[in-house]
Amino acid sequence: MAFDGLFIHSLLKELAPTLLTGRLSKIYQPFNQDLVLVFRKERKNYQLLISANAQYPRIYLTKQSISNPDTAPTFVMVLRKYLEGSVLQSIDQVGVNRIINFHFSNRNELGDQVQLVLSVELMGRHSNVILYDQKTGHIIDLLKRINPDENRARILLPKAKYELPPLKPGINGLEMTEPEFKQIQATSEPADFVRKIDGLDRDDRMELLGYLEDDYSYSSFKTFFNQFDNPRGYVLKTDRNKRKIFCYLPYHLELTKESSDPDLNHALDEFYEYQATRDWVKQRASQVERVVKNEQKKLSKKIIKLKKQLNLAENSEGYRIRGEILNAHLTQVKAGMESISLPNYYDNNNPIEIKLNPALSPARNAQKYFTKYKKMRDSIKHVNEQIKIAETNLRYFDSIQTAIDNADPEDIEQINDELINQGYIRKQKKNKRRKKITEKNLNKFKLSSGKTVLVGKNNYQNDWLTLKKANKNDYWFHVKNMPGSHVILMDSNPTDQDIQEAAEIAAYFSKGKLSAHVPVDYVQDKRVKKPNGAKPGFVIYTGQNSIEVTPEEKDVLSKKID
Numbered sequence: 001m002a003f004d005g006l007f008i009h010s011l012l013k014e015l016a017p018t019l020l021t022g023r024l025s026k027i028y029q030p031f032n033q034d035l036v037l038v039f040r041k042e043r044k045n046y047q048l049l050i051s052a053n054a055q056y057p058r059i060y061l062t063k064q065s066i067s068n069p070d071t072a073p074t075f076v077m078v079l080r081k082y083l084e085g086s087v088l089q090s091i092d093q094v095g096v097n098r099i100i101n102f103h104f105s106n107r108n109e110l111g112d113q114v115q116l117v118l119s120v121e122l123m124g125r126h127s128n129v130i131l132y133d134q135k136t137g138h139i140i141d142l143l144k145r146i147n148p149d150e151n152r153a154r155i156l157l158p159k160a161k162y163e164l165p166p167l168k169p170g171i172n173g174l175e176m177t178e179p180e181f182k183q184i185q186a187t188s189e190p191a192d193f194v195r196k197i198d199g200l201d202r203d204d205r206m207e208l209l210g211y212l213e214d215d216y217s218y219s220s221f222k223t224f225f226n227q228f229d230n231p232r233g234y235v236l237k238t239d240r241n242k243r244k245i246f247c248y249l250p251y252h253l254e255l256t257k258e259s260s261d262p263d264l265n266h267a268l269d270e271f272y273e274y275q276a277t278r279d280w281v282k283q284r285a286s287q288v289e290r291v292v293k294n295e296q297k298k299l300s301k302k303i304i305k306l307k308k309q310l311n312l313a314e315n316s317e318g319y320r321i322r323g324e325i326l327n328a329h330l331t332q333v334k335a336g337m338e339s340i341s342l343p344n345y346y347d348n349n350n351p352i353e354i355k356l357n358p359a360l361s362p363a364r365n366a367q368k369y370f371t372k373y374k375k376m377r378d379s380i381k382h383v384n385e386q387i388k389i390a391e392t393n394l395r396y397f398d399s400i401q402t403a404i405d406n407a408d409p410e411d412i413e414q415i416n417d418e419l420i421n422q423g424y425i426r427k428q429k430k431n432k433r434r435k436k437i438t439e440k441n442l443n444k445f446k447l448s449s450g451k452t453v454l455v456g457k458n459n460y461q462n463d464w465l466t467l468k469k470a471n472k473n474d475y476w477f478h479v480k481n482m483p484g485s486h487v488i489l490m491d492s493n494p495t496d497q498d499i500q501e502a503a504e505i506a507a508y509f510s511k512g513k514l515s516a517h518v519p520v521d522y523v524q525d526k527r528v529k530k531p532n533g534a535k536p537g538f539v540i541y542t543g544q545n546s547i548e549v550t551p552e553e554k555d556v557l558s559k560k561i562d
Contacts (some may be wrong), residue, residue, distance in 0.1 A: 003058055003122050005096035005199025009174065010231035010247040011060065014264050016091045018046060019059065024086050024104065028068040030409070033281045034128060036066055036413045039088065050120055052127035052143055053279065059100065059120055060268040064276075067410050078141040082106065082116055089115075096172050096199025098122040103134070118334060121165065126151075132162040170198025173208075174223050190216055194524035203253060205243070210252025216295070233267020235259045245271045277408060284412040285404050291424050292400050299394040303387060310383045316376040321346055322354050323369035326362065334360035357540045360497065366487070375383075396535050399483035401459040404512050406485065409439070411457045418460055418536050438463045443485075443509070445559040447501045453489045453559075454511050459537030463530070466539060472526035475499070477506040479521040480546060484510025486537070488525065499547060501559070508551035516550045 023042035025549045028034050037048040047212040049062040091099055112423050121127055129143040144312050146156035154163040159252060169186075181279040184193055190212035211224045227248035236255035244255065247264055261267035282289075311544070320343070327344050336358045344352040356365050403415055408537035411433070419425040442465060444454035454469065456462035466476060466486045471532065473492035476483055487506040489498060507518035523544040530539050 002056075002201050003097055003098060004094070004190045004201040004204060006174075006225075006228050007201075007247055008059075008093055008098060008100060008206060009096060009199070010228045010263060011042050011268075012093060013229065014104070014230060015048075015059075015061065018360065019048065019088055019358060020090065022046065022088050024088065026068075027076055027079045027084060027408060029073050030069060031280050032064045033127075033143070033470070034280070035076075035079075036062075036068075044510070045327055048490040050129055051276070052122075053126040054127065056272070056275065056475050057098075057122040058272060059122065059123065060272075061265040062269045064269065064273060066280075068174045073142055075129075078119075082131060082140060083118065095167075096170075096174065097167055099164070107248070117162075123165065126165065128156065130156070130162060137162050159444055168198070171196050173221070174228065176225075185216065185218075187473050192282040196445050202246070203246075203250065204256070207250045207252050217550040227354045231264045233261035233264045233271075235267065235271055235318055243271070281407050281412060284409050285415070287409070287425070288412060288419060289404055291419060292397050292404070295397045295424065295507070296394060297403070297450065299390050300398065301392045303394065304389065306387045310380065310387065313376040314384060315381045316373050319369045319373035319376070323366045324352060325352065326366035326369065330362045330366070331338055334496070335361070385437070392535075395483065396538070398511065399459060402483040403485075406509050407457055410459075415458045415462050416439075418458065422535065434472075437461055439469065443503055444561045445556075446561055447489075447498055447559060449495065449498055451498055452496070453505055454488045454490065455505060456486045457509075459535070460539045466525065466528055467530060470525040474525045475502070475522055476528050476541070477520055477522045478520050479507055479512055482511045484512070486539075489522075492524075500549065503547045503549045504551045505556055505559070507549050508553065509558040513551055513553075517548050518551060519546055519548050521546050 006102045016116040019041070022039035025040040029037070033052045035050045035056075037050065038554055039046045039048065045356035047062050047064075047066075049064075049066075050059050051057055062111050068226055070318060076556065083104055083106065086104040088102060089105050090099065090103045092103070093301055098121065099121045100122070104118065104122070106114055106116060117134050119130045119132065121130070127144075130148075133139045133140060134136060136480065139158055140156050140157070140161050142156060145158075148155055148157075154164050155161075162259070184196065190195070190209055193212065194209045196202075197205075203462070208221075208224050211220045214220065232246035232249075234249050235258045236244050236246065236250070236253075237258050238244065238255060240512065242415070243258065245267060245414065249257070249260070259267075261270075311432050325342050325344060327523065328345075329340075332342065333356070336357050337356050339353055339355050341351045341353050343349040352361050360368065400415060400419070404412070407415065414437075416425065419508045439454065441457070441461055443457060445453040445455065447453060451557040454465055456465045462485060465488055470476065470488045471490070471492070475494055476488040477487040477489065484506060487502060487509070489502040491498065494502070503522065506520050506522075507513065507515075510518070512518040521541070524539050527543050528539050
């Protein structure tokens with residue numbers, strides 16, 4: 001189920017007691033569509049994530065480490081001015097709609113008490129976060145300012161009067177009495193009855209319909225709705241392995257239970273962690289990824305063109321043959337001829353058609369073929385070198401793309417710095433001090449034997465891990481002949497099981513993470529060298545062994561240490 005009205009009702013059962021009377025201590029906007037509000041209550045901090053993402057709008061308490069940007073957007077500056085330090089007085093939901101109002105009490109610049117409302121509308125592509133004055137009803141500011149031409153139902157701009165979005169009329173099943181139920185039951189079939197209930201998405205409607213088809217009674221109806229007052233977190237899978245989260249356990253849907261959690265907020269945090277991270281990485285990496293894709297496209301085209309050129313050069317004997325045949329029959333070539341057919345003594349004297357430049361003498365025409373032949377033969381070495389350079393650069397950009405695919409949002413800055421230093425992205429005027437790489441930046445794993453494995457997430461981290469952090473007797477792992485992370489097993493005498501598990505981690509953090517039978521090289525770190533002038537992340541090694549593994553996401557991530 002999505003964040004429908006009933007799901008929000010359930011979530012607020014947990015959210016309200018936790019946050020009410022808390023003081024709003026911090027506000028930041030880590031990404032375009034996401035806000036983080038930090039509440040302080042009873043000497044504890046609670047981090048509330050609000051996302052107006054069009055694909056999966058959501059709200060819940062999160063324990064994820066989300067970095068605060070150096071520069072705050074305008075909306076955050078407004079929120080800080082009006083809400084920072086204010087006390088959360090109440091939280092309410094508009095009926096069973098996807099609208100949550102947070103009521104704050106604060107003092108303005110004159111010291112007068114003011115009541116402010118932060119309205120969170122989780123309505124797909126129309127999702128928004130709106131701050132307005134409760135007394136006047138005027139909007140102070142909002143996350144998404146909407147041009148009146150794009151939304152004629154209401155004005156979504158500062159100083160406009162706040163109005164609710166158009167809401168479809170429906171019945172609130174949480175408040176329905178037995179007489180009201182029986183009155184509708186008398187004139188409606190179960191399917192018609194369900195369509196009249198508000199706040200349900202498609203899954204909820206199908207589940208409620210299942211209850212009523214089993215037993216079309218008020219008791220069955222209330223049994224379904226009572227679940228929303230005692231929520232838990234359930235993650236289920238469809239037959240196509242699509243994951244869905246519910247606040248109750250459905251019995252009438254064709255789903256397989258994956259996990260359950262008594263804490264709905266915790267379940268939501270874990271459920272959205274991967275998808276949110278990918279989305280945040282995508283937002284931060286948009287410029288980097290655009291550069292990478294453009295370079296990959298240019299290099300791929302260049303390699304194809306160079307290989308065609310190489311093929312022509314390697315098959316240039318025809319020019320030499322034509323020159324020799326012309327030299328042998330110069331007396332037959334007349335001035336002004338555009339072509340001539342002569343016997344080819346390299347091919348049983350079968351006739352060969354030779355094009356001529358009528359402005360040149362017969363001898364000059366022959367010399368022109370020899371010159372072209374020599375030029376093409378001489379170009380072979382140069383073209384091969386250019387192909388090698390282009391393929392090396394393409395592998396480099398493949399490694400950058402793999403780093404983006406495996407990155408956390410905070411890693412993108414290092415990848416961006418790398419491309420600036422390599423000259424692919426223009427350096428910004430504002431000089432930022434590059435953050436020092438430490439072990440905290442790396443992915444860290446503990447094997448079943450208790451040994452530690454460290455994984456670089458980008459080329460700078462890979463270089464630091466392999467060339468500076470690792471002990472020379474530690475074991476270094478990397479997928480064979482494809483982009484991937486540098487992986488260090490911090491042990492000089494690993495068992496076969498250690499090697500197997502470390503290799504699976506290396507395979508997972510590579511371009512081959514979704515493949516079976518991924519070859520992984522491993523060798524002691526002292527045998528890994530970086531050539532002079534090599535690009536970040538590029539190393540050479542000798543004396544390696546290889547192992548073939550199949551990375552399983554669940555097994556790999558279960559070993560990760562936060």
